[in-house]
Amino acid sequence: MKHVLVARVENKPGVLNRVASLFRRRGFNIDSLTVGETEVPEVSRMTIVVDATRTDASRVVHNLYKLVNVIEVEDITEKPAVVRDLVLIKVKADAKTRPEIIQLTQVFRGHVVDVAPESLIVELTGEEDKINSFVDVMRPFGIIEMVRTGIVAMVRGTSVNGHGRVGGNGSVL
Amino acid sequence: MELTGAEILWECLLREGVELVFGYPGGAILPTYDAMNFYPVRHVLVRHEQGAVHAADGYARASGRVGVAMATSGPGATNMVTGIATAMMDSSPVVCITGQVPTLAIGSDAFQETDVTGITLPITKHNYLVTDVRDLARTVKEAFYIARTGRPGPVLIDIPKDVQIARTEFVYPEDPVELPGYKPRTVIPPEDLERAVELINSARRPVILAGHGVLMSGAMRELREFAERGRIPVAQTLLGLGNFPASHPLCLGMMGMHGEAYVNQAIQEADLLLAFGMRFDDRVTGNVKTYAPKARKIHVDIDPSEINKNVKVDVGIVGDLKAVLQELLPHVEPVDRSAWLEQIDEWRDDTRRRDILNWDGGGKLWGAHVIHDIWRATEGNAIVVTDVGQHQMWEAQYYRHERPFTLITSGGLGTMGFALPAGIGAKLARPDEEVWVIAGDGGFQMTQAELATAVQERVPIRIAIINNGYLGMVRQWQEFFYEKRYAATPLVNPDFCKLAAAYDIPAFRVTRREEVIPTVQKAREVDGPVLIDFIVEKEDIVYPMVPAGADLHAMIRRPVEQYEKEVSK
Numbered sequence: 192m193k194h195v196l197v198a199r200v201e202n203k204p205g206v207l208n209r210v211a212s213l214f215r216r217r218g219f220n221i222d223s224l225t226v227g228e229t230e231v232p233e234v235s236r237m238t239i240v241v242d243a244t245r246t247d248a249s250r251v252v253h254n255l256y257k258l259v260n261v262i263e264v265e266d267i268t269e270k271p272a273v274v275r276d277l278v279l280i281k282v283k284a285d286a287k288t289r290p291e292i293i294q295l296t297q298v299f300r301g302h303v304v305d306v307a308p309e310s311l312i313v314e315l316t317g318e319e320d321k322i323n324s325f326v327d328v329m330r331p332f333g334i335i336e337m338v339r340t341g342i343v344a345m346v347r348g349t350s351v352n353g354h355g356r357v358g359g360n361g362s363v364l
Numbered sequence: 365m366e367l368t369g370a371e372i373l374w375e376c377l378l379r380e381g382v383e384l385v386f387g388y389p390g391g392a393i394l395p396t397y398d399a400m401n402f403y404p405v406r407h408v409l410v411r412h413e414q415g416a417v418h419a420a421d422g423y424a425r426a427s428g429r430v431g432v433a434m435a436t437s438g439p440g441a442t443n444m445v446t447g448i449a450t451a452m453m454d455s456s457p458v459v460c461i462t463g464q465v466p467t468l469a470i471g472s473d474a475f476q477e478t479d480v481t482g483i484t485l486p487i488t489k490h491n492y493l494v495t496d497v498r499d500l501a502r503t504v505k506e507a508f509y510i511a512r513t514g515r516p517g518p519v520l521i522d523i524p525k526d527v528q529i530a531r532t533e534f535v536y537p538e539d540p541v542e543l544p545g546y547k548p549r550t551v552i553p554p555e556d557l558e559r560a561v562e563l564i565n566s567a568r569r570p571v572i573l574a575g576h577g578v579l580m581s582g583a584m585r586e587l588r589e590f591a592e593r594g595r596i597p598v599a600q601t602l603l604g605l606g607n608f609p610a611s612h613p614l615c616l617g618m619m620g621m622h623g624e625a626y627v628n629q630a631i632q633e634a635d636l637l638l639a640f641g642m643r644f645d646d647r648v649t650g651n652v653k654t655y656a657p658k659a660r661k662i663h664v665d666i667d668p669s670e671i672n673k674n675v676k677v678d679v680g681i682v683g684d685l686k687a688v689l690q691e692l693l694p695h696v697e698p699v700d701r702s703a704w705l706e707q708i709d710e711w712r713d714d715t716r717r718r719d720i721l722n723w724d725g726g727g728k729l730w731g732a733h734v735i736h737d738i739w740r741a742t743e744g745n746a747i748v749v750t751d752v753g754q755h756q757m758w759e760a761q762y763y764r765h766e767r768p769f770t771l772i773t774s775g776g777l778g779t780m781g782f783a784l785p786a787g788i789g790a791k792l793a794r795p796d797e798e799v800w801v802i803a804g805d806g807g808f809q810m811t812q813a814e815l816a817t818a819v820q821e822r823v824p825i826r827i828a829i830i831n832n833g834y835l836g837m838v839r840q841w842q843e844f845f846y847e848k849r850y851a852a853t854p855l856v857n858p859d860f861c862k863l864a865a866a867y868d869i870p871a872f873r874v875t876r877r878e879e880v881i882p883t884v885q886k887a888r889e890v891d892g893p894v895l896i897d898f899i900v901e902k903e904d905i906v907y908p909m910v911p912a913g914a915d916l917h918a919m920i921r922r923p924v925e926q927y928e929k930e931v932s933k
């Protein structure tokens with residue numbers, strides 16, 4: 192079972208290091224971690240995917256709260272949310288295979304963002320499962336290079352993060 | 365008013381109530397030391413920066429106030445690491461201030477440059493690198509706030525030399541500290557309170573596990589009221605000793621690896637554990653799989669990450685213990701638990717039969733007897749600061765602490781070398797109290813350079829070395845678990861009395877039991893630091909013992925026959 196945690200952290204130097212150091216020293220297993228800006232310049236947002244079969248997600252939440260620069264952590268796994276991963280795949284393509292790859296890309300609602308004589312770069316956004324299937328479909332053509340951003344997520348509806356914090360006891364230590 | 369960064373630092377320290385700083389100067393912190401001349405603070409020059417942090421730690425634990433340690437960049441700062449980790453593990457409020465190379469030189473491997481905020485990131489509650497003098501005042505205020513509130517801990521502020529020199533308009537941030545990601549608070553959901561009360565009042569064999577949190581929250585009176593009202597016995601962690609009077613009929617004493625057998629037996633048979641400000645350390649639980657199998661568990665702690673970390677509990681309440689106990693107290697019913705208390709007393713009788721105090725020692729000097737006699741001679745009233753090893757456990761077993769904040773010891777990290785510098789800090793924090801440093805012959809040598817600090821600063825501590833010629837605790841493990849192969853544990857020691865003499869410290873050597881109390885009394889009369897070298901039995905054992913990772917009830921006990929034979933003689 193994968194848990195998706197969203198953490199709002201102070202946008203200050205070294206905060207990512209504090210979070211990474213915490214995961215390392217507590218032996219937390221993390222599938223992915225992304226960081227980016229938010230609507231507030233002083234706040235950045237981390238999306239953290241925890242493999243809950245190996246690491247108790249609530250322990251991750253409580254320990255994140257111990258970091259002074261972590262403002263709020265939310266486990267949005269059970270919430271209706273938009274979850275997105277982005278992939279860039281450079282795949283082998285010649286005159287014969289190119290049309291097929293382009294067609295498959297359209298089926299997955301991806302975009303061809305670069306064309307070279309012997310390769311294509313495809314960009315695809317979507318939920319993890321969709322990306323995984325697309326990668327499987329591309330594999331037979333020969334993947335030259337691939338990069339995934341890791342997951343970003345947002346709870347549906349008007350509220351910010353759906354509110355109601357994990358742990359029940361609010362931001363502590 | 366325009367001030368330099370160094371001046372701003374002192375202005376802020378004074379506003380935090382700092383009167384005393386432990387430290388050691390060097391190039392990168394020189395502007396701060398120079399500015400110190402113009403401020404009413406006492407500086408205690410240690411002989412090693414580890415000692416500065418331990419002294420600040422001892423000061424903090426004895427006084428309940430934040431201790432301050434200061435050092436230069438690079439080697440000065442790295443020498444602090446052991447002290448900081450010690451304070452972190454025992455949640456001690458210490459603020460460390462280090463000089464750093466100038467901001468423009470950071471990252472260039474400049475002379476005496478070390479990434480101190482990087483090194484101390486996992487061993488501080490929080491740390492700061494101040495790169496703009498305009499941030500300094502607020503940073504100092506935040507650091508003290510973070511160090512002393514919530515679950516206390518060490519905070520480090522790294523200040524580049526140019527920031528110490530730079531000038532800016534000094535405006536003290538008068539507003540209370542407001543940190544978006546740090547808001548310690550107590551919230552007790554009513555259903556948790558209700559469930560806790562139900563478990564408490566229906567328990568027939570409850571035991572309170574009282575930890576360091578009782579002391580840090582100042583919940584001694586509430587704990588006592590709770591225990592007395594519910595007729596519930598109190599077991600203590602090592603760092604909790606003193607949080608409940610040792611002579612109280614409900615006091616069981618220390619639990620865990622070297623706790624008395626009846627205490628651990630009570631825990632294993634209990635139907636309810638009330639964990640108050642403790643964290644189920646592995647030294648306390650033994651094998652967690654077989655720990656207190658019959659007990660429901662209620663855990664109260666200020667740090668939510670401690671709840672369900674080592675031991676799964678039925679009710680976890682996050683908050684300041686004193687506030688939580690005040691909430692719970694009115695609901696605690698006076699349940700008759702005499703059968704349970706009688707049962708524990710029965711187990712206690714068995715422990716008494718094996719107690720080394722019932723034995724005259726057979727003409728030899730035993731560490732436990734020395735501690736017991738120091739306790740008698742000081743009427744149980746001293747502040748005792750221990751090092752780490754066998755003597756530490758004998759202290760915990762045989763110096764019976766009646767008052768809070770009278771035992772200062774490195775529990776979580778188990779740092780040898782802690783006692784002497786921490787003892788200096790404790791004595792400076794509470795000059796009217798009698799302070800005894802009790803150290804092993806091994807650990808004492810790790811920081812013995814601080815004898816000079818005690819002399820230079822005229823700190824009248826009493827030092828007892830429990831000299832067994834071994835790294836005794838390690839030797840004990842080798843005896844039990846490595847077939848007496850004493851690899852690297854025998855010690856060839858200096859003559860500690862001559863060593864003391866080199867510092868002009870009066871010293872006594874004790875080799876026989878009957879000399880212990882008279883010599884301790886003599887030492888108590890000395891004006892200034894004094895040292896006693898107790899030459900004790902070399903191959904002695906701390907009983908009882910739960911081997912690491914074993915079940916809590918699987919204790920190695922002192923062989924009763926041997927002692928009965930000796931006692932009957």
Ligand SMILES: Cc1ncc(C[n+]2csc(CCOP(=O)(O)OP(=O)(O)O)c2C)c(N)n1
Nearest residue numbers: 753754755778780804805806807835836837
């Ligand atoms: C800095 C440090 N190094 C090593 C240890 C491991 N250790 C724990 S107890 C002990 C022996 C202590 O010997 P001594 O100070 O003579 O005390 P005794 O056990 O003999 O009373 C050692 C080496 C430690 N706790 N701290």
Ligand SMILES: [Mg+2]
Nearest residue numbers: 804805834836
């Ligand atoms: Mg020794």
